[in-house]
Amino acid sequence: MATRFRDAIRQAAGRDEISCVASLAAEFHRIQGNPVATAILARSLVTAVRQQRHGTTGVDHLMHEFSLSTKEGVALMCLAEALLRIPDTATVNHLIREKIGHGDWHAHLGGPSLFVNAATWGLMLSGKLLSTQHHGMLASALSDALLKGGEPLIRKGIDLAMRLLGQQFVMGETIGAALTRSRDGEARGYRHSFDMLGEAALTATDCERYYHAYETAIHAIGQAAAGRGIKNGPGISLKLSALHPRYVRTQRMRVMAELGHRLKHLALLAKHYEIGLNIDAEEADRLELSLDLFSVLAADPQLAAWDGMGFVVQAYQKRAPLVVDLLVDLARRTQRRLMIRLVKGAYWDSEIKRAQVNGLGSYPVYTRKSHTDLSYLVCAGRLLGAPNEIYPQFATHNAQPLAAVFQMAGERGVTDYEFQCLHGMGETLYDQVIGPNRLDVPCRIYAPVGTHKTLLPYLVRRLLENGANTSFVSRLLDPAIAIDELIETPLRQVEREGGMAHPAIPLPCDLYRPGRINSAGIDLADESILATLNDELSALATRQWHARPLVA
16 A cells, blocks of 8 residues: 555656646645635735734844845845855955945835834945945045944844844754743743754764754753643654765665664654654655655554654645655554644755756646645645544645635534744734634744754745745735735636746756757656666676777
């Protein structure tokens, strides 16, 4: 049975987007519930959130003002991505001159947010200072003195700004600090899942450090949970790539032996404290390896009678609904209830780029956000369809899918589920959800923990999400966008767009057309391709080759 699901997952990864979206649309037509009731709820949520956010002056307004649709927003994004990993001062200075010195910062002044205006004044003055220096127009000794002291001050200011952004998205530098900070959220009815920042460890030393960080965190979270259980108490999320330096398919035997043992120890520790432990999602080429490890854990008799084992499904992958089916089957075969977190997915840019560089036959992810949103709702329907096997955790910051999930669950009589949001992004929306006088559905905050040094990859993903033109969080703050547009259903968007792949994102093979065809590569994470290669190599193993000169 498991093999059948795996084969279907592998085939789905290479399907064309048009047929995938057509299947999603047909399925959602059957399960969507009452669209009128969903629209009414979504409208009320958006209205309430806009009223609550009106007059706030925090980071959300800054991210809206400097979105990725502006060159200034792109400049800040580049600084955020590069500043923390540049080791020398000279390169930092050059980057600051390039990114800040040519921005039209003055155009961003004058809004209602004191936070945005203060930040803009600083960037504008820095830009003027650097622009003047660039053209060599400082003649006075005073200006020359300002110049000498200017770049260190600007570097310090930008570093401070990145730290402020980090505080917006990261719960604390240590698990102790994060647990302390989480008490305010708990008092308001929120639950938490902590994640020790760090991924893609490259050395055994890195892995050892992350492993001990997870171990220490589980002890701290378990003690803070005080027996509240896997649902009501806090939990933890693990990044498997942080626990092994070669977390790739080509090292499968080594990973299963070395990482499997460590993962089991952490799971037993979480079981001891009766807290939830979630295997976080990563890049698409690691999915099957993660499923291998998770399947072994689920079948381990020492972990029986513990329903705190969790897995993350990324809706932007074409195979997402089939991954849900596999997990439901795994729960039935192992006679346990699994915690499944459904997310949209945070590695879209790198997935597209990887497929293009490697010359793959297709993309593993959808090229339109509306397609991902539709996939999310289809996966949600399948999770709600297996209440005895799955404890669903719906992670979204968008009012429309939140309302749709709530409506589907209500019509099916499912009440045992929760929503999730990222720390610093979704609390305003879920303030309208949790509590007996509201929708009365619990919400868990995904709370990253780490130092400024480990913040970069996570911060960049959050900046991309918040600054994107299609981001609900960004569009929510724009009064020019009507509520009807914000709550439009993914199905309606797909029907309007025709269910076609994005025209600006050609298939990897067509990347250089009409000039030439892109070189074709091999996906060494695809088990069916590896099996074919193995058969071909086996057939050649006994073949004799003879070489001789073409001329006498």
